[in-house]
Amino acid sequence: MSQDSDTSDTNDKHTGASTPGVMVLDDRPERAAMVEASLERAGFRVVSMLSTASGLLHQIEQHKPDVILIDLESPDRDVLESLAIANAHNPTPIVMFSGTDDQDFVSDAMRSGVTAYQSQTLTPDIVRPIIEVAVNQFRYFESMRRELRESEQRLEDQRAIERAKVLVARQLSISSEEAYARLRRISMDKNQRLADVARTALAALHIDEPEQ
Template identity: 35%
Template sequence: MRNLRIVVVNTIIDHADETDTDLQEQAERGKALRIGLLEAGYNIIASLPADQYLPERIAQLQPDMIIIDAESDARDVLEHIVIATRDERRPIVMFTEDDNTSTMEAAMEAGVTAYIVAGLQAERIKPVLDVALARFRQEQKLLTELSDTKHKLAERKVIERAKGLLMSRHKLSEDEAYQKLRSMAMNKNLKLSEIAQRLLDVEDLLG
C-alpha cells in the first residue's frame, strides 16, 4: 500500500544551532527520513511538532500511519501520541537512536507498532513500514475477534439468566424456556439476546 497518508511527528529541531553537533545530526536524520519516505512513494500529508496540539491535529488530518522521528528522550511525544490515538488506533512507527530497553518497552506499551533503532537508510523504509502495517492489521484482527468473543459470552449469559427467570416464573423446563424465549424474539423481530435483556429489565423494574 504505497499511497499511505502519513503524518511525521518529530521531536527534532529543524533549524538547529549550527554549533550544536547533536542537534545538527538529529536535523539531518529527520531530513533523511522525510526524503526516504517521499522516494519510496509515500504521501506525507503533514510534519508536526510533538506538542500539546498534536492530538487535535491528528484528529483533523486522519492519517493512515504515524511516524515518530524521535530524539533520545521521547516520553513527551509518546504521551501526546497515546492521547491522539486513544479513540482510533493507527499503526505507529518510531525511528530513534535510543536503544534503551525501558524506553523501547514504554513505546510499545504506548501503542508504537514498530520501534526502529539507528541505521536509517532510504531502502529500509518501505520494508519497515510494510511489516509495521501487517503487524498492526493482525493485532487489530485479534482485538476484534477477542471483542466479538466477549460480546457473545455476554449475550449467552443474558440468555441463560432470562431462561432461568422463565423457568422459575412459569415452571418450565430449560428447553421450554428456550423455545418460549425464541418465540418471543421472533414475534418481536428481535435477537434472542435482545428479548432476553428486555425480560431482565422488566424484572428489575418490577422488583
C-alpha cells in the same frame, strides 16, 4: 523487554553499514513485543521499546535510534518532533510526500496506526520494509483484538440467554425448555437478537446480569 545495543552495533551504525537500530514507542506492550519479534525475525535490530514519553530525550540520546516506530495516536509525537527540531541528529518524520507512491504507502500505514521517524542518513528503501513489518503487526494485533471482542460478546450473550431462561421459567412456573422456546418466539416475532430479548426480559424482572 528492552534490548540494549552493544558496542559493535554502535560502531557499525556510525559506518552506516549495518542494519538500522529501531526504537518502538507503543503503549500496548503486547503489540510492541510482536513488532519487536517480527522485526528481529526479518533481521532488523530493536534498540529500545518504550511505553511513554517519560525519559524520551534520555532514551534517544542513549540508544541513538535510526528509526522510531510510534503509535499514530500517541500524544508524544509532538515531543518527539521537538527533539528532531532541537537536534538535527535525531530522527525526523519520514519524508512521505515526495511521490504519489510514497503518499499511498504512508496513508496506508497511518490507517493501520503506524507512524515513523527516521534519521536523515537513511534512504527510504531501508526504512520502508521496517514500517511494513510494523504495519503488518499492528493489523494482526487489531484483528486478534476484534476476534477476542467478538468471542467475549458471544460468551456474554450466552450467559444472558441462560439466565433469562432460568428466571423466566421460575417466574412463570414453566419448564426452562418452554421458557427458552418463548424467548425464541419473541425474538423471531420482533426480529430482535435472542440475546437482546433475554436482556430485556432480565431488565423487566429487575434482575441484573451476573457479574461474571
